[in-house]
Amino acid sequence: MQENTIDPGDVLRKAKIVLLIDWPTPDLPRTLLEAGFMVFCYSPNGYTRAEIVVEYPHDVNQKNIFPPKNKEGFLVFRPLASSPPDIDIVNVYRPEQEHAKIVTSLLPAVGAKCIWLQPPVTSINTRDLAAKHKLIFIEGHDIAEIARQL
Template identity: 65%
Template sequence: MQDPKEILRKSKKILLVDWPHPGTPRALLRGGFIVFCYSPNGYTKPELVDEYPQDANQKNIFPPKNKDDGYLVFRPLKSAPDSIDIVNVYRPEEEHEKIINNQVLPLKAKYFWLQPPIRSSNTKSLADRHGLIFIEGVDIAEIATGLSL
């Protein structure tokens, strides 16, 4: 497996397909990454803002964890991003093939990263068949936080 730190260092755009907690997109945004998210409702672009955003759907706003943190806001996008470097997935194995076919390949991602505790040898084989670099067992938010220190 390639070094996850090096992969993150040379990447800019990350798509999160679900995440375990709001700390994941927060850490990536603080690390200077361009972050997109995908759910069955479509694509969003998260951002950190100091003031409560009056123009956003309340379901798409996560309050600050502390006074220096800012509000985490997910803004809906009309379409998918043009391209992505990393797709980070926090979904069960039975969804991985569909994610590869519907998000990873069309967005020209090079890396398929399973967010712990998700693991899958079947998905690794699938990623290999598509020429993707596969990462698992490493929390992307922890790596991003370590890079920004």
């Protein structure tokens, strides 16, 4: 699919669940949560579910807790035993050389139909790979900025 026919705002409005593969700052998952999305994350250590809690959680590894900065609540990532279901969007903030594995292995495993490259990440090769796999492809648009406008 060609990006110029896709409205990122429409794609995000239709979504409920976002999987993040890395992010530039903790503000990105926090913004998505505050906008009402269910947010999961993926790293080589597995999947986590993001949430905002009022009090410091003592049942979570400290490296998975981000204290509030000018916002209410702690941003927390709780480990999951398996992959999350029914992901709408996979937002990627990783180098291009990792994209092929993400598109061919991770997206099918979580049922996602959209790969969204978080700026400044861009890739012609990933655009072509997404088209080959009949995925919605978005780049050049900050998902958090669009979520704030919804």
